[in-house]
Amino acid sequence: EKILKAGLQEICQTAFLPTLFQYQQNSARLAHKETGAIWLKQLGIETSTENLLITAGALHSGYIALMCLVRPGDLILSEDLTSQAIKGVASQMKLRLKGIETDRNGIIPEALEIVLKKEKVTAIYLVPNLQNPTTSILSLKRRQRIAELLKKYGVYLIEDDVFGALLEKRLSPISTLIPENSFYVTSVSKSLAPALRVGYLVVPSQFINIALALLRTTIWMTSPVMTELASRWIINGTANKILIAQRKEIERRYTLAKTTLGKFDLRCNKNAPHLWLILPEPWRASLFAEMLKQKGVAVIPADHFTVDRRSTFHAVRICLGTPPTFMHVREGLEIIRDILQS
Numbered sequence: 001e002k003i004l005k006a007g008l009q010e011i012c013q014t015a016f017l018p019t020l021f022q023y024q025q026n027s028a029r030l031a032h033k034e035t036g037a038i039w040l041k042q043l044g045i046e047t048s049t050e051n052l053l054i055t056a057g058a059l060h061s062g063y064i065a066l067m068c069l070v071r072p073g074d075l076i077l078s079e080d081l082t083s084q085a086i087k088g089v090a091s092q093m094k095l096r097l098k099g100i101e102t103d104r105n106g107i108i109p110e111a112l113e114i115v116l117k118k119e120k121v122t123a124i125y126l127v128p129n130l131q132n133p134t135t136s137i138l139s140l141k142r143r144q145r146i147a148e149l150l151k152k153y154g155v156y157l158i159e160d161d162v163f164g165a166l167l168e169k170r171l172s173p174i175s176t177l178i179p180e181n182s183f184y185v186t187s188v189s190k191s192l193a194p195a196l197r198v199g200y201l202v203v204p205s206q207f208i209n210i211a212l213a214l215l216r217t218t219i220w221m222t223s224p225v226m227t228e229l230a231s232r233w234i235i236n237g238t239a240n241k242i243l244i245a246q247r248k249e250i251e252r253r254y255t256l257a258k259t260t261l262g263k264f265d266l267r268c269n270k271n272a273p274h275l276w277l278i279l280p281e282p283w284r285a286s287l288f289a290e291m292l293k294q295k296g297v298a299v300i301p302a303d304h305f306t307v308d309r310r311s312t313f314h315a316v317r318i319c320l321g322t323p324p325t326f327m328h329v330r331e332g333l334e335i336i337r338d339i340l341q342s
Contacts, residue, residue, distance in 0.1 A: 035230075036049075038234060053200070053212060058199050065185065075096045075098060076125060079126065080100060100124075102134065128173070128174060130163035130166065133274060138171070157175065158185060159184050166272070184201070188239070191246060192233065193242075253320040289316055295339070302315045
C-alpha cells in the first residue's frame, strides 16, 4: 500500500502529468514501450519497440494474437488442461479447441506431431512456465522440439508467459527460437499487481499493423497512468523488490502446502501461486469442490480446465496466491487435509 501511494504521488508531481490523460500516439508512450522492452529482456525476450504493444493484460494480448490469426471454425491447440480464459475465448470466437496430451513436464511433442500430421492447425496456445493449472515447466529439449514442429507445419505459437517473471531460474522462451512464427505474451499481473492491467505483447513484423488496429478496436489504449506506474517501478527497481517479496511469500505458502498435504499427490513448484492436487480414490473433483465450498474454501475442479470432454481428471486447482493472509492459507489447507483424511 505504501509503495502504491508513493508511486502515485510521484506521478502527480511530474511535469507531463496532463499528457497521461490524453490519447497516445500509436496507443502508447514510446518511453513506456522502451521500459517494457527492458522488462521483457529480463524474461529472455529481445524485441524492438516497433514489435511491442502495451495491452490490458495477458488475456487481452492473447485475444489480440488470436484475432490476428484465426477465423471462426479454425482449429487451435492447447495443453489438454488449460485455463478457463482460453476456453472461454475459443468459445466466443467460435474456434475449435483441441487439447494435446501432457505429463508432469508439460506438453508431449510426439502427441503434438500426431495431431499436426492429421489436422490443419492454425495456432497453438501454450503456457510453458508454471502452467495453469498443473504448474509444469516445459524442458529446454521439448521447447526446441516444439519450435521445430511448429516451423515445419506452419503453425503459429501464442506463448503465454504470464507466470515467467515469478521463476528465479528461467529457460529461454520458445518464441526466441521462432520469432517470425510466434506471439509472446506476458504481463505484470502475477508478478507485481493484478489491478495495474498492464500487459506486453511481442508481435511478428508482418502482423504488427493489424495487431495495433485490433488493440485500438478493443480498448484504444491501455491506461497511460497505470503504465507509467508500472514503468517507474521497473526503472527504479521497485518492480524487482516486489517480485522478490512475491517469490518469498509464494515459497512460504508452498512450503506450508507441502507440509500440510505432503502425503497426497501434489503437482507444485516453489514459485507457482497455485498447485494441482490429484485426488485419491474415491473422490471426484466436483463433489470434493462442493464439500469444500460448504466449509468456506474455494478450489476449482478439473473439468473447468479440461479441453476434451472425453478426458476425465480427478483433481482440483488450489490457489495459494489469492488468500489475503498466511493464516487464511493455513486454515484452508487444513480443511482440505481434514476432508481428504475423512
